Amino acid sequence: MNYKETLDYMFTKLPMYQRTGKAAYKANLDTTLALDEYFDHPHKEFKTIHVAGTNGKGSVSHAVASVLQASGYKVGLYTSPHLRDFRERVKINGEMITEDHVVKFIAEHREKFEELCPSFFEMTVAMAFEYFADQKVDIAVVEVGLGGRLDSTNIINPLVSVITNISKDHTNLLGNDITQIAGEKAGIIKTNVPVVVGEKQEEIFPVFERFSADKNTELIYSEDKYEIKSSELRDHHRHIIYRSISKNEEVRINCDLLGSYQVKNIRTALCVCDKLIQQGLEIANSAIKHGLSNVVADTGLLGRWYTISKDPLVICDTGHNVAGIKEIISQIESMDYRNLHIVFGVVDDKNIDDILKLIPKSANYYFTRANIPRALDQNVLAKKAKAFGLNGNTYETVSLALRSAKDNSNENDLIFVGGSTFVVAEVV
Numbered sequence: 001m002n003y004k005e006t007l008d009y010m011f012t013k014l015p016m017y018q019r020t021g022k023a024a025y026k027a028n029l030d031t032t033l034a035l036d037e038y039f040d041h042p043h044k045e046f047k048t049i050h051v052a053g054t055n056g057k058g059s060v061s062h063a064v065a066s067v068l069q070a071s072g073y074k075v076g077l078y079t080s081p082h083l084r085d086f087r088e089r090v091k092i093n094g095e096m097i098t099e100d101h102v103v104k105f106i107a108e109h110r111e112k113f114e115e116l117c118p119s120f121f122e123m124t125v126a127m128a129f130e131y132f133a134d135q136k137v138d139i140a141v142v143e144v145g146l147g148g149r150l151d152s153t154n155i156i157n158p159l160v161s162v163i164t165n166i167s168k169d170h171t172n173l174l175g176n177d178i179t180q181i182a183g184e185k186a187g188i189i190k191t192n193v194p195v196v197v198g199e200k201q202e203e204i205f206p207v208f209e210r211f212s213a214d215k216n217t218e219l220i221y222s223e224d225k226y227e228i229k230s231s232e233l234r235d236h237h238r239h240i241i242y243r244s245i246s247k248n249e250e251v252r253i254n255c256d257l258l259g260s261y262q263v264k265n266i267r268t269a270l271c272v273c274d275k276l277i278q279q280g281l282e283i284a285n286s287a288i289k290h291g292l293s294n295v296v297a298d299t300g301l302l303g304r305w306y307t308i309s310k311d312p313l314v315i316c317d318t319g320h321n322v323a324g325i326k327e328i329i330s331q332i333e334s335m336d337y338r339n340l341h342i343v344f345g346v347v348d349d350k351n352i353d354d355i356l357k358l359i360p361k362s363a364n365y366y367f368t369r370a371n372i373p374r375a376l377d378q379n380v381l382a383k384k385a386k387a388f389g390l391n392g393n394t395y396e397t398v399s400l401a402l403r404s405a406k407d408n409s410n411e412n413d414l415i416f417v418g419g420s421t422f423v424v425a426e427v428v
Helices: 003-013 017-024 028-037 057-070 099-116 120-134 178-187 202-214 262-278 286-292 295-299 321-332 353-358 378-386 398-408 419-424
Strands: 047-052 075-078 091-094 138-144 160-163 196-197 220-221 225-234 237-244 249-256 307-308 311-318 342-344 362-368 392-394 416-420
Touching: 003 099, 003 120, 028 120, 028 311, 047 178, 047 249, 057 075, 057 138, 057 160, 057 196, 057 262, 057 286, 057 295, 075 196, 091 120, 099 120, 120 138, 160 178, 178 202, 178 416, 196 202, 196 262, 202 249, 220 392, 225 262, 237 262, 249 262, 262 286, 286 295, 311 398, 321 353, 321 416, 342 398, 353 362, 353 378, 362 378, 378 392, 398 416
Parallel strands: 047 138, 047 160, 075 138, 160 196, 196 220, 311 416, 342 362, 342 416, 362 392
Antiparallel strands: 075 091, 225 237, 237 249, 307 311
16 A cells, blocks of 8 residues: 555544544553554653643643754654644654655554554554654653543653643543543543643642542642743744743743743643753753744644734634633734634534634634534534524535635735634645
8 A cells, every 4th residue: 555545544444533533432441552562562662741631732742842852852742633644643853754654554564453443543652652662762742632541642651741721622522520521631640750730720629639649749730830921922923931930030932832822831841841850851941942932843733823824814723622712712802903704613523502602703704614524514503603693604615615714805804714623624
């Protein structure tokens, strides 16, 4: 098989949560552990950092990887989902896994996959860990796919565990109560492995405190370590000033992650770097500043407050749950524009009423659906939206919706594309 044929096999033969939803989710690690044994435990060949959370885990993962790259380490990075190319999921020092390695991996182990019937995600984790071991990375930043406790990545024993934040998402799998969801995310906490939590959320304090006590590990809240003094967007960078509370000194970061919400993610990454330094990794202040200033440039992160074009101004963002949408709306409201156009699509296995309550009624909407089976039909979406005072036309494809938004926009208008990672994937 060539690369395209290999991808077709992976996408069609292996259950894929991003495409089919709950049917691809496994509530145990049995297959993951079987694959790990088959490949002779490759994750034990390199150090790791494990990143979970509802929002921001991809940004934090890329930010930490960028710092480690700037420090001279050979750094693996495993994230999901991909936007343009499957190979975005598996990178070393910002370079995607080669097409040849993907083809060879599937060809050599296809018989075993057909015996074990792994999900797409289980297979991808195995591929990433085998690749990192084969390429002899020094350390890998590993992003949780979904939840934490039962996620396929949860076989590693990292230097640091990270939980960015907790909000309601994937409630059909993780639970409808935020403390239940926190418990699933806290499942990545390991014995004697420090855990950095990105945001203090009073209602789930007891969950993290109980898990960290049970595992005899240090629990660190990033906002107890760094105070956000200011954040300003200018010159295509977000200029952030933090105060290190322990040292009472300023830390200035000129970051190429432009979303206003990134100040929390960069703060979390700073805390992770502090813990890695305490564990003996050589990370200079200059590497921290360079790494956190060049996350997009050095790791290729896509889809986070990403400018598609400037005439007209088209911005997309992968935020897709209530907490993420709130951050997006806040940033939109801080901008100067004449008219707002929103190209919007969602998946069909979520209760979107809380999101529809949030998004602005004054915008012109272009309801659409991404090209995946899980996408909610655009006509159903438009009907739901109309009940919340949101009006617009429907389009069978994202490209048609965006083209119409551009045709209808005038000078100084803003077009935003979002609602689902898979909608964004079709425009970046």
